[in-house]
Amino acid sequence: MSGFIPYGRQAISDADIAAVEAVLRSDYLTQGPAVPRFEGAVAALTGAAHGVAVNSATSALHVACMALDLGPGDVLWTVPTTFVASANCGLYCGATVDFVDIDPVTWLMCPRALAEKLAAAKEEGRLPKVLVPVHLQGEPCDMAAIGALAREYGVRVIEDASHAIGAVQAGQKVGACTHSDICVFSFHPVKIVTTAEGGLATTNDPVLARRMELARSHGITREPAEMTQAPDGAWYYEQIALGYNYRMTEMQAALGLSQLDRLEAFVERRQALAARYDRLLKGLPVTLPRRAADNRSALHLYVVRVPADRHRGTFDAMRAAGIGVNLHYIPVHLQPFYRAMGFAPGDFPQSETYYREAISLPLYPGLSEADQDRVVATLKAALAA
Known part of the structure; x- marks a missing residue:
């Protein structure tokens, strides 16, 4: 028997290695200039206004739910045919999770099933607050139909595009958030491009972007305009929200920037x-x-x-x-x-x-x-x- 053939694997070039080595020789291993550059590059690539990088797509889904104020008493819907993180992100926020079945032909969230479930949920007073369609395999869902239904019923949308950076639908890059509030990408080694581990959320809403930025870094701000009092000194910071340590490292961002070139x-x-x-x-x-x-x-x-x-x-x-x-x-x-x-x-x-x-x-x-x-x-x- 010949060698083992995996279902997926990363493609690392000498340029990728050099990019990471340059960071290791620099002054910043975390919270430096590479992460903002990576965020800007992905935002520009997709056509979104903002990008927020984190340490995994799971973290990106979590901060996206937090930014949309998902919480106890709320409901999140996604599809069963996905990785558990697409559903777990709702549970992290104390919400209830339910599912919409897939289409038998596309294998993606079925707009007909969604329409029927939304109509029934409205009658029962149990509409979801957040909907998470999943671009399985990298094939975009019918976001025009899903987005129209979400607007009709007042539901917020997070696209789980963990498989889909570089995908295009109706002439627009996935991640442009034309029919969603937030779109999430994964950069795990078997994905299209990798940062080793890593994720990123795009959005066109500056308020949602700022909420996700706060959530990824302990809810802490150093911006005087966001503080409750004048700073005590140059060292001063305030925690103004509950957050986590979901930051992406400089090495990861440098690898991602290099990978984006290909x-x-x-x-x-x-x-x-x-x-x-x-x-x-x-x-x-x-x-x-x-x-x-x-x-x-x-x-x-x-x-x-x-x-x-x-x-x-x-x-x-x-x-x-x-x-x-x-x-x-x-x-x-x-x-x-x-x-x-x-x-x-x-x-x-x-x-x-x-x-x-x-x-x-x-x-x-x-x-x-x-x-x-x-x-x-x-x-x-x-x-x-």
Whole structure:
């Protein structure tokens, strides 16, 4: 058997290493100039007015919820087919969490299901305060439809774009917040670009941006205009809100800035590999991912769906052959922690059907065509067994 092929991995260049080394030789390892530069670069890239960098996308989701005043008595909705952080961020704020099922074709938050659930929730007096649509695989949700429904019902929107930096919808970059209040990105090593660990929230609202800045750094300000009294001296600061230590380091920001220079190349390579998968897998008994004509997916993942009765066998056979397939994601409502809240199998059937069929194939810029051929050949053999 040849070497192990992971489902995703970082692409680190000499320029990335030099950028991090330069910070290590500088005066600032944290709270220096690299983080604001990175924030400005991502904001400019997406077309948003503000960027707020933090130490993970989970932290970004949390401070986004805090900025929108989510709290006890409020409700947050997201999809079951996501990483647990998309839901947990609501619990961090003391809110209740519920879910909207996915569309059987796009595998993203279903606007029809959302419309029906919002109408019922309005009648019951249980409208959510915050909605978190998730751009699974890097494919943008139908944000025009979701945004219109959110405006109709007075719901705030946080886009979970952890998979989707570099994605485009209807000519606009994901992160521009055209149909949302805040958009969150992840820079984990297997994502499109990496800061090792890290996240960032974009917004067009200066008040929300400032609230997130305070929340990421203990709720502390050194701005006299925000203080309750005149400063006692140059050392003076005030805690004016409850916050956390969610700061991004200078090394992480420098790595992110260097990686952003290759974002387009990364996405183009993923597009080419995905198109090649599309061709090589045609005719197999699998459902290929759908990419909308007016979207450019960032293609963090390439997910296929296989018949449920062949799912476990196919997955295990590929792992045994050194192909690091994965599954994104176990429906959040089926996790023991959420089942203890009252969620149960059958609550969100489309997400549960997806879980019984989905397999994430290897996809990353450094994946060679020879390795991709091996992935496809192994999948074919596993399905035929």
